[in-house]
Amino acid sequence: MATEADILKALENLYGPGGVSLAKTVSGVNLSGAKAFVSLSGDPAKPEGWEAARVNAEKAIRALPGVEAAIVTLTAERAAGAAGHDHHGHSHAAPPPPQRRGMSPTLDKIRYIVVVASGKGGVGKSTTSANLALGLAAQGWRVGLLDADIYGPSAPRLFGLHEKPKVEGGKLAPLEAYGIKIMSMGFLVDEDTPMVWRGPMVAQALTQLLGEVAWGDLDALVVDMPPGTGDVQLTMAQQTPIAGAVIVSTPQDLALIDARRAVAMFQKVEAPILGIIENMSYFLCPHCGGRSEIFSHGGARHDAEKLGVPFLGEAPLDMKIRETSDAGKPVVGAEPNSPQAAVYLNLAAKVKTLLETTKHRAAPNIVVG
Numbered sequence: 001m002a003t004e005a006d007i008l009k010a011l012e013n014l015y016g017p018g019g020v021s022l023a024k025t026v027s028g029v030n031l032s033g034a035k036a037f038v039s040l041s042g043d044p045a046k047p048e049g050w051e052a053a054r055v056n057a058e059k060a061i062r063a064l065p066g067v068e069a070a071i072v073t074l075t076a077e078r079a080a081g082a083a084g085h086d087h088h089g090h091s092h093a094a095p096p097p098p099q100r101r102g103m104s105p106t107l108d109k110i111r112y113i114v115v116v117a118s119g120k121g122g123v124g125k126s127t128t129s130a131n132l133a134l135g136l137a138a139q140g141w142r143v144g145l146l147d148a149d150i151y152g153p154s155a156p157r158l159f160g161l162h163e164k165p166k167v168e169g170g171k172l173a174p175l176e177a178y179g180i181k182i183m184s185m186g187f188l189v190d191e192d193t194p195m196v197w198r199g200p201m202v203a204q205a206l207t208q209l210l211g212e213v214a215w216g217d218l219d220a221l222v223v224d225m226p227p228g229t230g231d232v233q234l235t236m237a238q239q240t241p242i243a244g245a246v247i248v249s250t251p252q253d254l255a256l257i258d259a260r261r262a263v264a265m266f267q268k269v270e271a272p273i274l275g276i277i278e279n280m281s282y283f284l285c286p287h288c289g290g291r292s293e294i295f296s297h298g299g300a301r302h303d304a305e306k307l308g309v310p311f312l313g314e315a316p317l318d319m320k321i322r323e324t325s326d327a328g329k330p331v332v333g334a335e336p337n338s339p340q341a342a343v344y345l346n347l348a349a350k351v352k353t354l355l356e357t358t359k360h361r362a363a364p365n366i367v368v369g
């Protein structure tokens with residue numbers, strides 16, 4: 001089998017946009033048996049040039065003796081304050097044409113894929129995804145969590161996981177915490193290299209993450225979607241056999257408008273919407289336990305009614321939820337008997353029932369590789 005040094009050598013005389021040697025752009029190498037997973041950091045402002053470089057790199061690595069499969073993905077460094085960071089996902093790069101090649105066998109063994117989405121960033125989507133996944137596991141389900149928020153992966157922080165996944169049988173083995181299987185782009189690239197992924201790069205990376213991970217038999221795979229409702233999210237929603245979508249919103253009007261966009265996006269691709277959850281709905285005082293309605297609370301419930309989608313509940317703005325998440329121990333895993341965990345356990349019970357009773361659309365084919 002080729003070594004990391006062989007791979008760097010093979011990339012030495014290949015060049016990306018601006019004439020940079022591809023060997024200098026390697027940000028991660030994972031090798032196993034005859035399979036190589038390599039990530040390159042490129043400039044997100046030049047997606048087409050980098051896509052060509054990525055394809056060339058794959059060819060060169062695949063040509064190495066002993067390599068049967070090579071998967072090269074693109075990451076890009078986030079320049080501080082750069083316009084390139086498009087958190088809302090309104091990418092101007094066209095989405096890749098769907099080349100449907102049959103569903104990945106790794107997804108075949110997953111009963112339900114549940115996506116957690118939001119119209120904008122920072123509303124608590126990752127916190128909700130993690131606690132929902134743990135809540136479903138608490139109901140006795142075998143659960144996976146895919147952190148598809150490639151703009152800013154949060155699974156490493158939320159679960160305190162920093163090791164690199166192993167490659168087993170040609171697939172990436174997910175990491176585990178509290179009995180759930182977890183995969184994140186944040187595990188595959190250097191933690192200090194924040195990423196911006198654009199248009200075709202993002203969609204391709206996500207389908208690889210879905211298709212190249214050894215999830216095994218799962219009752220549910222919870223997918224923490226990138227925030228926003230741009231082309232990338234739409235492509236992702238189209239290409240993933242979604243059993244149901246959960247939309248996270250905060251009570252502020254702006255977030256609700258964005259949440260409506262997220263609902264519309266899933267309606268467009270005919271993915272069943274399980275409902276809306278209102279996060280940071282009210283404030284729970286850590287000292288007196290008192291409840292304060294900081295924002296005009298109840299907006300999401302009202303919105304859900306107007307949109308004709310179920311309202312799944314509300315989670316408080318709460319110190320313990322933030323502290324446990326930021327300490328790598330989400331509240332449902334670390335303190336399952338706390339009132340804060342009860343909020344998510346209730347949410348998980350509702351989601352489980354909805355999944356088991358919702359009529360599912362036929363799974364579309366997804367792009368792999």
Ligand SMILES: Nc1ncnc2c1ncn2[C@@H]1O[C@H](COP(=O)(O)OP(=O)(O)OP(=O)(O)O)[C@@H](O)[C@H]1O
Pocket residue numbers: 118120121122123124125126127128149152154227279280315316317318319321322323325326
């Ligand atoms: N209910 C809550 N109470 C207190 N803090 C919360 C709550 N939900 C989320 N947070 C905190 O808010 C911050 C943002 O949450 P999170 O990362 O889950 O949001 P996100 O929507 O996934 O954000 P992004 O789009 O930036 O990835 C985190 O520090 C998290 O701990």
